[in-house]
Amino acid sequence: MLLEVTDLDVFYGRTHALKGLNLHVERGEIVAVLGANGAGKSSLLSAILGVVPPRSGEIRFDGVDLSGRTTPMRYHGGLVLVPEGRRIFTSLTVAENLLLGAHNRTDKSEIPTELDRICARFSNLAERRDMPASVLSGGEQQMLAIGRALMAGPDLLMLDEPSLGLSPLLVKQVFRLMQDLNREGLTILLVEQNTRLALKIADRGYVLERGAVATQGTPGELLSDTALHEAYLGQSQNAGRSGRGPARSNNESRIEPRERT
Amino acid sequence: MKSEPMLLAQQFVNGLMLGSIYALVAVAFTLTIGVLNFLNFSIPGIFMLGGMFTWIFLKSGLPLGLVVLLALVIGAAASLLVERSSYRQMMGSDHFIPLVSSMGFLILYENLVLIFWGSDIQVVNSPFRDVSVTVFGLIISIPQLAGLALAVTMAYVLTRILYGTSTGRGLRAIAENPDSAIMLGVHVFRIVPVVFLFSGLFTALAGVIFALNYTQVHPFMGEEVALKGISAMVIGGMGSVWGAIVGGLLIGVAEILSISSFGSDFVDIAVYGLLLVILVIRPEGLFGGSALGRERL
């Protein structure tokens, strides 16, 4: 087991954000974490990275208990986040944003090679390498955020709502990219409100409700769950999301469902 | 007797030299504001420690090189102490709390020196008292020249670090958005002390040069210089290293020229008038656009 979260409790003052949460990720998997706004998805990722300290519970990565490890140490160990809202540094250049991702690497000599590899993968970024990141469009910024995370050399890539605010075409690109990365061997923990699409590429999914796991299972199991259907699949297509035209289902259908082995 | 243009040129040079002291202090302020959004009120105290320890060590007969080195080490240590016991403890709290507690350090440093060495103005036995070089008929004192050269060199080194190293990138990331930096695993607790180290070194060096050149030190010598340093930072644009240098030199020149033209009563009017005029024309300061951090203060 690559990641194992056991009985995790997180508080913000008196807000009980995660309530005895259990979750695990196997090596090579794509695991989706679904749930409405405020369910605790981002808090889970923050706790895994040590950005918020859990009140109780255990987080093990590659068999090692992470308590007492700082966020930089966890990044160095291979836990890497693509944060919600991308969090690009617009006063840094595109290349500097990428290099910032490699901040915690100890194999400094590998960094230029890695940078070239990322630039080869994202040609849009390579063209604007030395421009301030503020010139990038929303989609390019999302690619930059993913590229920055890849620069860290992740063992587990965690993405927090990577489709947020992107056009359907770009959403499709981002999901394709995640599929490609996974085929190359990267393990992915994907937080999404775009339930349908997330379940299309995931091996397993968890549905969070008010800080706890409400249901979990394979995409097939989750999709046949009628309660879930009503709660998330029914509304989430329209609720709180803008810029989604009728083209949406079209684009989604081009993402291949995951092959089971 | 010098001719009128030569006199003016000499005043201008003197202004640049005085300005290099303000420039060093302004860089120290702009670093902590630009990166950490923190107006570090302990800076006048660190300036004073640089000056006072120059006097103390020179009096005890140490060689000049060692005196400067020790004074810088003390200044850097005093600055790191502020980071450890004030800034780091209060990082999550409201902005004014580290500000107030850094002011506490100013009072602490001033009063510690007062207790041990008294409040009298002390005369520094500077080895440069009667030494100067003459270039094209202009008299240039050696510590002043060294001060100007060091201010520019250190600003250059600093910008190289900011724009050419992993630590510098981390620093600028923290300056833009500390929460994002923390979330992305930037080593905040390793990088923030670097800011205080540089800020302490710049400030203490200014104090050392002041002591060697103007040969007078006392426990409260930092306060007026710090006000000019803050003005220089604002003129240059908060967060801009080169802006701080230019602002410091401008204030130095304005101060000396106003003294020689109108007398010392007009210094404050000239200096703060300059500040006002520049702020009216360019509220973000001369180099405000290229500032380290954005939307500061």
Ligand SMILES: Nc1ncnc2c1ncn2[C@@H]1O[C@H](COP(=O)(O)OP(=O)(O)O)[C@@H](O)[C@H]1O
């Ligand atoms: N920094 C914070 N301070 C206080 N409360 C927070 C903070 N971050 C999140 N919360 C609260 O914790 C709960 C879970 O939030 P979050 O993890 O952001 O959910 P999600 O990512 O699923 O939308 C919400 O009730 C939210 O208001």
Ligand SMILES: [Mg+2]
């Ligand atoms: Mg969230």
